[in-house]
Amino acid sequence: MVRLVTTDSPAETRELGIRIACRIERGQIVGLVGPLGAGKTVLAKGLCEGFGYTGNVTSPSYSLLNIYEAQFPIYHFDLYRLENAADLEDIGFSDYLYNGRGTSIVEWSDRVPGALPPESLEFNLRILGENKRQISIRFPESCYGGLGQSI
Ligand SMILES: Nc1ncnc2c1ncn2[C@@H]1O[C@H](COP(=O)(O)OP(=O)(O)O)[C@@H](O)[C@H]1O
Numbered sequence: 001m002v003r004l005v006t007t008d009s010p011a012e013t014r015e016l017g018i019r020i021a022c023r024i025e026r027g028q029i030v031g032l033v034g035p036l037g038a039g040k041t042v043l044a045k046g047l048c049e050g051f052g053y054t055g056n057v058t059s060p061s062y063s064l065l066n067i068y069e070a071q072f073p074i075y076h077f078d079l080y081r082l083e084n085a086a087d088l089e090d091i092g093f094s095d096y097l098y099n100g101r102g103t104s105i106v107e108w109s110d111r112v113p114g115a116l117p118p119e120s121l122e123f124n125l126r127i128l129g130e131n132k133r134q135i136s137i138r139f140p141e142s143c144y145g146g147l148g149q150s151i
């Protein structure tokens with residue numbers, strides 16, 4: 001199921017993240033796709049807030065991974081600078097994704113085709129104007145329980 005949402009400010013994008021995070025379960029994998037400046041990190045910030053984490057959230061562009069401690073760990077990846085798919089395994093990517101303890105948010109998940117499983121929740125952001133973003137949200141079947149309709 002795909003929903004299309006348009007936001008008119010960073011605050012609106014953050015709020016969208018908060019609303020969705022409140023409805024998704026620990027262990028969910030979230031992919032964030034879109035060009036530089038599209039709002040992936042703004043959305044990640046909202047998701048983290050929705051998970052109960054109110055600290056700093058920044059793109060881990062160089063480190064590839066930030067870990068935040070909320071009600072459960074949040075693994076925030078940014079694959080922008082990833083040179084090849086093998087580097088993913090060096091940072092233990094799939095160990096984090098599938099450890100069953102935390103939730104993963106992956107910016108630039110499209111840099112490595114197939115990096116995320118089909119049951120991921122995927123946001124695709126497009127820049128429509130200075131403050132306008134079109135956000136397409138692809139919900140996996142496991143999220144159909146009303147989440148798609150509530151957005
Ligand atoms: N509707 C909007 N949603 C999200 N960000 C927006 C919006 N309008 C303007 N912005 C700005 O766009 C930038 C998005 O930056 P960021 O989230 O770091 O992008 P990315 O992580 O995709 O590279 C921020 O400076 C933010 O203030």
Ligand SMILES: [Mg+2]
Pocket residue numbers: 040041059078107
């Ligand atoms: Mg970013």
